[in-house]
Amino acid sequence: xxxxxxxxxxxPVFEEAPVELRCNYSSSVSVYLxxxxxxxxxxxxxxxxxxxxxxxxxGINGFEAEFNKSQTSFHLRKPSVHISDxxxxxxxxxxxxxxxxxxxxxxxxxxxx
Amino acid sequence: SAVISQKPSRDIxxxxxxxxxxxxxxxxxxxxxxxxxxxxxxxxxxxxxxxGSEATYESGFVIDKFPxxxxxxxxxxLTVSNMSPEDSSIYLCSARPLEDLRNEQFFGPxxxxxxx
Numbered sequence: 279x280x281x282x283x284x285x286x287x288x289x290p291v292f293e294e295a296p297v298e299l300r301c302n303y304s305s306s307v308s309v310y311l312x313x314x315x316x317x318x319x320x321x322x323x324x325x326x327x328x329x330x331x332x333x334x335x336x337g338i339n340g341f342e343a344e345f346n347k348s349q350t351s352f353h354l355r356k357p358s359v360h361i362s363d364x365x366x367x368x369x370x371x372x373x374x375x376x377x378x379x380x381x382x383x384x385x386x387x388x389x390x391x
Numbered sequence: 392s393a394v395i396s397q398k399p400s401r402d403i404x405x406x407x408x409x410x411x412x413x414x415x416x417x418x419x420x421x422x423x424x425x426x427x428x429x430x431x432x433x434x435x436x437x438x439x440x441x442x443g444s445e446a447t448y449e450s451g452f453v454i455d456k457f458p459x460x461x462x463x464x465x466x467x468x469l470t471v472s473n474m475s476p477e478d479s480s481i482y483l484c485s486a487r488p489l490e491d492l493r494n495e496q497f498f499g500p501x502x503x504x505x506x507x
Contacts, residue, residue: 319503377439378439379436
């Protein structure tokens, strides 16, 4: 069965510093990968997705992620964070054999002034 | 894309009662899903709401506790029955416009439920 691991439950970082949020998945078959962001008291918004092609995916708000098949990872990065990036970030895997998504446990990014 | 609204946005309910949550999509979609997000935790899929047939439930969730309706291609309801404090969660509705797995799921804002 698919599983998604987000290694960091919380990541504090100072404003304008770079950040990386880690995501690893378990699968030996084709997968589709997603990062969602959840701001306080709101639903989920898609940041970016990997379907195929280039392993470096660029998303909204200056975020990007790199798909690494050999390491089964899909880490999210931003070169310079803002206070407004403070939110919960979820990695999700869509199995090509089913229509369901499996979500990771989430990483709470807290940007400090 | 799809814009999803949910009602109510939040509610406080007494133990033993039931609450029905509504999910409305602004366009026709083929697949709708209901998730639960318990405090401080990730999203867990409750069921897939199928138009014109019974919902498909994930392991650990049953129809008697979480009856789901989907009368058309833009609307679904989730009922949380005979509630207990353990049901306090955020309930999220999502939709996928096409059956192609690769398309993203669009999420509603969630319904924050507190059971006393």
